[in-house]
Structure formats: structure tokens, C-alpha cells
Amino acid sequence: MNRLDFIKISEWIEPNSKVLDLGCADGALLKYLQAEKMTTGYGIEITPANIEKGIKNKINIIQMNLEDGLSVFDNQFFDTVILSQTLQAMVNIEKIMDEMKRVAKNIIVSFPNFGYWKNRLQIINGKMPKSSDLPHEWYNTPNIHLCTVKDFYDLCEKKRLIIEDQLFLSENQPIKYFSNLRGSIGIFKLSK
Amino acid sequence: MGKSVGIVESKIFHCEDELALVCGKKLSEFDLIYETYGKLNNNKTNAIFIPHALSGNHHIAGKYHKNDKYSGWWDNMVGPAKPIDTNKYFVIGINNLGGNDGSTSAKSINPKTKKVWGSSFPILTVKDWVASQKKLINSLGIEKLYAIVGGSLGGMQAMQWSIDFPNAVEKILCIAAAPSLTAQNIAFNEVARQAILQDDKFYKGNFYQEKTKPKKGLRIARMLGHITYLSNDSMDKKFGRKLIQGKYNYNFQQNYEIESYLNYQGDKFAMTFDANTYLRMTKALDYFDLEKNFKNKLSKVFAKIKAKYLVISFSSDWRFPPSRSKEIVKALLDNNINVTYAEIEAETGHDAFLLESEHYHNTVRNYLRS
Numbered sequence: 001m002n003r004l005d006f007i008k009i010s011e012w013i014e015p016n017s018k019v020l021d022l023g024c025a026d027g028a029l030l031k032y033l034q035a036e037k038m039t040t041g042y043g044i045e046i047t048p049a050n051i052e053k054g055i056k057n058k059i060n061i062i063q064m065n066l067e068d069g070l071s072v073f074d075n076q077f078f079d080t081v082i083l084s085q086t087l088q089a090m091v092n093i094e095k096i097m098d099e100m101k102r103v104a105k106n107i108i109v110s111f112p113n114f115g116y117w118k119n120r121l122q123i124i125n126g127k128m129p130k131s132s133d134l135p136h137e138w139y140n141t142p143n144i145h146l147c148t149v150k151d152f153y154d155l156c157e158k159k160r161l162i163i164e165d166q167l168f169l170s171e172n173q174p175i176k177y178f179s180n181l182r183g184s185i186g187i188f189k190l191s192k
Numbered sequence: 193m194g195k196s197v198g199i200v201e202s203k204i205f206h207c208e209d210e211l212a213l214v215c216g217k218k219l220s221e222f223d224l225i226y227e228t229y230g231k232l233n234n235n236k237t238n239a240i241f242i243p244h245a246l247s248g249n250h251h252i253a254g255k256y257h258k259n260d261k262y263s264g265w266w267d268n269m270v271g272p273a274k275p276i277d278t279n280k281y282f283v284i285g286i287n288n289l290g291g292n293d294g295s296t297s298a299k300s301i302n303p304k305t306k307k308v309w310g311s312s313f314p315i316l317t318v319k320d321w322v323a324s325q326k327k328l329i330n331s332l333g334i335e336k337l338y339a340i341v342g343g344s345l346g347g348m349q350a351m352q353w354s355i356d357f358p359n360a361v362e363k364i365l366c367i368a369a370a371p372s373l374t375a376q377n378i379a380f381n382e383v384a385r386q387a388i389l390q391d392d393k394f395y396k397g398n399f400y401q402e403k404t405k406p407k408k409g410l411r412i413a414r415m416l417g418h419i420t421y422l423s424n425d426s427m428d429k430k431f432g433r434k435l436i437q438g439k440y441n442y443n444f445q446q447n448y449e450i451e452s453y454l455n456y457q458g459d460k461f462a463m464t465f466d467a468n469t470y471l472r473m474t475k476a477l478d479y480f481d482l483e484k485n486f487k488n489k490l491s492k493v494f495a496k497i498k499a500k501y502l503v504i505s506f507s508s509d510w511r512f513p514p515s516r517s518k519e520i521v522k523a524l525l526d527n528n529i530n531v532t533y534a535e536i537e538a539e540t541g542h543d544a545f546l547l548e549s550e551h552y553h554n555t556v557r558n559y560l561r562s
Contacts, residue, residue, distance in 0.1 A: 055558040062533045
């Protein structure tokens with residue numbers, strides 16, 4: 001599998017470093033990083049089926065609700081903390097951002113860009129957007145806090161986070177220009 | 193899913209090494225009764241030890257004869273193609289020292305006095321059990337266990353193994369356990385003990401000579417224990433306020449189904465279980481405290497362990513609730529140990545660790561395979 005987001009995230013990770021993946025799903029990213037960068041660390045996940053899959057993928061996976069915070073981890077316990085495609089499903093986004101700052105030096109966040117042109121088009125046509133990145137109906141979506149890339153920049157500024165690097169993808173292809181319009185997913189490397 | 197291990201038989205390990213106990217006393221020799229299932233591979237790398245909980249024993253799986261009514265206590269977990277797959281692993285069950293089912297206990301003859309130990313049998317701790325178990329495992333030629341899988345008091349023994357013998361086990365599966373008992377846990381144990389101690393057939397622990405048993409005390413102890421193994425919801429679902437004969441009797445005979453169930457469980461237990469064993473098992477639980485020798489810092493306890501951990505808790509377990517398992521997880525994380533934690537939705541309380549559920553069993557199966 002050739003996932004550009006995995007490849008980019010891997011580029012941002014130091015070899016043999018300690019990584020925390022929040023909302024790690026089946027642990028595919030951590031498994032990839034373990035193989036590519038010999039990382040150690042843990043994934044946090046809430047769904048039982050994903051716990052089973054994470055174990056199969058030979059990652060350390062901890063069943064926990066991210067909304068409860070990361071109190072099991074000491075300050076600056078990790079080199080990098082990753083919040084991949086999970087931000088938009090969190091109730092308390094500021095709290096998790098603060099917790100990420102607390103437990104790691106580097107922060108990687110990715111989310112579906114609500115400002116993507118196909119989403120905008122669906123809104124103009126009077127419907128809530130649906131796509132491969134946002135596959136749910138409005139009434140049963142776990143994605144309760146959708147934002148655009150510009151909105152995210154504002155939040156980073158409020159949280160005093162510096163954007164070190166970023167990648168925008170559309171259908172697994174990198175997007176260089178007009179990224180808030182053309183990118184369906186944004187991936188950001190942040191530092192404090 | 194999976195089959196039974198079939199007809200099994202117990203074996204005896206006799207050890208003549210002196211065992212110095214935590215309480216200060218010594219056992220000059222001892223027997224441990226045990227069972228094994230599956231085949232030990234040539235490199236002796238596929239052995240899994242399953243320590244038992246309070247009322248358990250070495251008979252984990254299978255039956256003793258064709259018409260045996262009961263299978264071993266964890267038959268749903270251990271067997272061919274079951275989560276602890278005896279086609280792949282060599283599984284060992286041991287009755288703990290002081291136990292009810294054939295290992296050296298208060299019922300045994302003290303080799304020095306040639307009389308039944310009775311009340312003079314020492315109070316053993318989890319650490320003592322682990323030391324004796326290690327000798328048996330060594331006698332089988334196994335230097336390193338592939339895994340120890342323990343629920344409840346069994347989970348405590350599993351943790352102790354990884355601390356006392358860091359090179360002797362690769363994976364710990366610590367299920368529905370705790371790093372120590374709370375005041376409430378100890379309180380329940382004390383009520384159970386008092387029921388036994390105050391039974392006039394207890395004879396200060398020397399009831400064997402009187403050819404009797406403190407059955408009344410054991411019944412009450414077991415009834416109380418049983419309440420704590422279930423959750424309010426699961427009891428309500430199973431029994432609710434259902435009446436045995438559909439009407440109130442206005443006397444003190446059993447009126448509700450829950451009463452009949454508890455009394456049945458109490459009777460069954462009192463028939464077969466030894467009072468001295470019960471007393472000592474509850475004491476071993478009370479005295480278990482991982483932090484005690486580590487300046488009351490749980491994270492220090494795991495500083496030198498080498499095993500990987502799977503910690504499992506059950507949502508409705510109020511005897512050893514998820515919060516206690518999370519303490520273990522936190523202490524392991526503090527030491528950068530490879531740990532996985534699963535908090536399993538179950539309404540059956542502490543007993544959930546013995547019951548079959550697909551997600552629980554898959555979690556154990558996947559972890560052993562990974």
C-alpha cells in the first residue's frame with residue numbers, strides 16, 4: 001500500500017524515536033513507522049474491533065477515551081504525538097491540543113479539509129458534503145468539529161503552535177497550490 | 193469454537209528443596225499437583241502457565257473420565273483451536289501450595305510431626321506461590337515460559353512472576369486483577385473469614401481430627417464472595433425479584449430465586465472446599481501489595497521486568513474495576529514497557545473473566561499469536 005500521508009509522516013519522524021498515535025485505528029501507521037523508522041511507542045484507540053486489529057498488527061495499543069486526556073503519560077514522554085484524522089471527531093479540541101503539547105516535542109495533525117472544493121460545491125447545491133474522506137450522513141457522523149485549513153491555522157495561532165511543514169492530498173495525490181480549495185486532506189507538522 | 197482437550201490426568205511434583213516463606217517459616221519439602229495439555233516443543237519455547245484464582249485449581253481444561261459432569265474451570269479458553277490453543281501451546285495448570293486439590297496444604301501431613309498440619313500450616317503469599325511454581329516449571333526443563341495467563345488472583349501471580357523472575361517469562365496476560373486490594377476488598381475477605389472462624393465446627397483450624405468441617409461458615413463465605421463476583425445488573429437480569437413459588441411466604445425460608453441460587457452455590461462449595469485453604473487464599477489476596485517493597489511507588493515495581501504485558505479489565509467488574517487495571521498500565525507505561533490494554537464491555541462483573549465472549553477471546557488469541 002502506497003499511502004502518501006504515511007510516507008510524509010514517516011519523513012517527519014526521527015529514527016528510533018518514541019511516538020504516540022492518538023486514535024490509531026488498527027495501528028497501520030504505527031506498524032509502518034515501526035518498520036520504516038524503528039520507532040517505539042503506543043497507540044490509543046477506543047473501538048474494541050480496532051483493539052483486536054492493533055494487537056494483530058503487533059503494536060502496543062491502549063484502550064482509552066481521548067476525551068479523558070492523556071494523564072497516563074508524563075510531560076514530554078514522547079518525541080512525536082500524532083493525531084491522524086481524529087481531530088474532527090473530538091468534543092474538546094483545545095484540551096487535546098494542550099495535552100499533545102504537554103506529552104511530546106513534535107505534533108502531527110491531519111484532518112479532512114472542509115474547505116475542499118467538492119465539499120463547497122455540495123454545500124452550494126444545498127447538501128451536507130459526503131465523500132471518501134467524509135463518508136457519513138450528517139445525522140450519524142462522528143465528525144462533529146469540521147474545519148477548513150484556514151480555520152486550523154487560526155487555532156494553531158491561538159495555541160501558539162508553529163507550522164513547520166505541511167502536505168495536502170487529494171485522492172492520495174499531493175496538491176501544491178490553492179490547497180484550502182484543492183486539498184481534501186491536510187497533514188501538518190507542528191512545533192511549540 | 194474449538195474442541196475439548198479430552199480426558200486428562202493430574203501429576204504430582206515432589207520437591208525436596210527447602211522453601212523459605214515470606215512469613216518467616218519454612219517448608220522442608222512440598223508437593224504440587226498439576227496438569228498439562230498440548231505438547232512441549234523441542235526448544236521448550238511454547239509453554240503457557242495459567243495460575244488459578246481464589247477457588248480454582250490445576251484442573252483447567254478437559255475431563256477426568258468419559259462421564260465426568262464437569263470440565264476444568266477454564267475449558268472455554270483452553271483447548272484445541274481455542275484462544276489458548278493446545279495445538280500450538282503446552283499449557284500448565286498448578287494447584288497452589290495450601291490449595292484444596294492435592295498440593296501440600298493444611299490437610300497434609302507435616303513431615304516433621306507426622307501429624308496433619310491443620311492450623312499450624314503457614315500462611316502463604318503470592319510470592320511464595322510463585323517461588324514454588326518456578327521450581328515445578330524448572331523441573332519440566334522450561335527456562336522461559338512463553339506466557340503466563342492469569343485472571344484475578346491469577347493475574348497477581350502473573351505480575352509477581354515477571355518481577356521475581358524477569359528472564360523466565362516472555363508475555364504476561366494480566367486479566368481482571370489489581371496491584372493490591374482496597375479496604376473494601378479486604379473488608380469482604382474479613383467477613384468471609386469471620387464466618388469460618390466463628391463456626392463451632394472450625395475447631396481453630398483442626399477440624400480434621402474431629403472428622404467434621406465448618407460447612408456453615410464456608411457457605412456464608414462463599415455466598416458473600418459470589419455476590420461480589422457478579423454485578424448488580426447481571427444479578428438483576430438473571431434473577432430480578434423472581435420468587436421461587438410465585439408468592440411471599442412471610443417466613444424465613446428462601447423466598448426469592450437469588451436466595452436459592454446463593455444457598456445452592458454455598459452448599460456446593462462447602463461440600464468440596466477446605467476451610468483452611470479458603471482462609472489462606474483470602475489472606476494471600478489481602479497481603480498482596482506490589483508497591484510495599486518499592487517505597488509505595490508502583491512504577492518502581494516494574495523497573496526491571498522484561499516481559500510484555502496485555503492488561504484486560506471488564507467494565508462492570510467492581511471487585512477489581514478498570515481503574516485498578518489502569519494503575520498497572522500507567523506503571524508499565526512509566527517504564528516504557530510494551531503494554532496493550534483492553535477494557536472489555538461486559539455486564540457480568542468480575543466473573544466476566546471466566547465467561548466466553550468473542551471480543552475477549554479474540555483479544556487473548558491475537559495477543560498470544562502476535
